[in-house]
Amino acid sequence: MAVCWNLAWSGILDKYKVTVVLRRYSKPFRWHLGSVEPGQPLDIELYGCLDESADFDPLVAEIAGPARLDACGLERVNSLGAGKWFRFMQAINHRGPHCVVKCSPALVRVLGMLPALVRLVRVDSVMAAFVCLQCESERSLEVSLHSEKLDLPQPRCSQCGSGMRFDENPDSYFRFLRFRT
Numbered sequence: 195m196a197v198c199w200n201l202a203w204s205g206i207l208d209k210y211k212v213t214v215v216l217r218r219y220s221k222p223f224r225w226h227l228g229s230v231e232p233g234q235p236l237d238i239e240l241y242g243c244l245d246e247s248a249d250f251d252p253l254v255a256e257i258a259g260p261a262r263l264d265a266c267g268l269e270r271v272n273s274l275g276a277g278k279w280f281r282f283m284q285a286i287n288h289r290g291p292h293c294v295v296k297c298s299p300a301l302v303r304v305l306g307m308l309p310a311l312v313r314l315v316r317v318d319s320v321m322a323a324f325v326c327l328q329c330e331s332e333r334s335l336e337v338s339l340h341s342e343k344l345d346l347p348q349p350r351c352s353q354c355g356s357g358m359r360f361d362e363n364p365d366s367y368f369r370f371l372r373f374r375t
């Protein structure tokens with residue numbers, strides 16, 4: 195009886211794991227347009243996976259002037275998605291200047307490998323992961339790139355109050371800054 199129950203339970207767990215994996219890797223690319231304020235760039239929030247299925251054409255049609263692209267929700271970017279991003283930027287380039295804010299770690303890593311992408315659009319800020327030195331709590335913070343010198347925040351842990359460290363190698367994470375013109 196116990197064996198049967200265990201088998202049934204492990205079956206449920208396996209099914210659950212499969213569902214979690216599929217959900218994690220199949221979130222489609224999508225966006226949300228903010229309200230239009232006179233004289234302000236159009237706010238656009240980007241979400242999901244930037245891969246071969248991402249269709250930017252409807253978004254290109256929405257952008258008539260400068261846009262501020264919030265890339266915090268971009269979870270995964272593959273090489274085909276990077277190519278789509280490049281063509282998207284080319285298509286809207288003459289309607290700018292545009293900027294990217296809250297660039298997600300997935301997009302930051304792609305920018306570090308593709309200088310041509312960095313030169314197409316200004317990146318005003320990125321998201322950066324910090325981890326607590328004591329309790330290992332994690333926190334993601336926006337890092338502004340407005341000043342000449344990179345100024346990483348030194349946050350305190352919201353759980354235990356200890357200091358936190360940046361959870362990446364700063365030289366490789368911010369490598370794309372060298373490609374800026």
Ligand SMILES: [Zn+2]
Pocket residue numbers: 326327328329330331351352353354355356
């Ligand atoms: Zn802590």
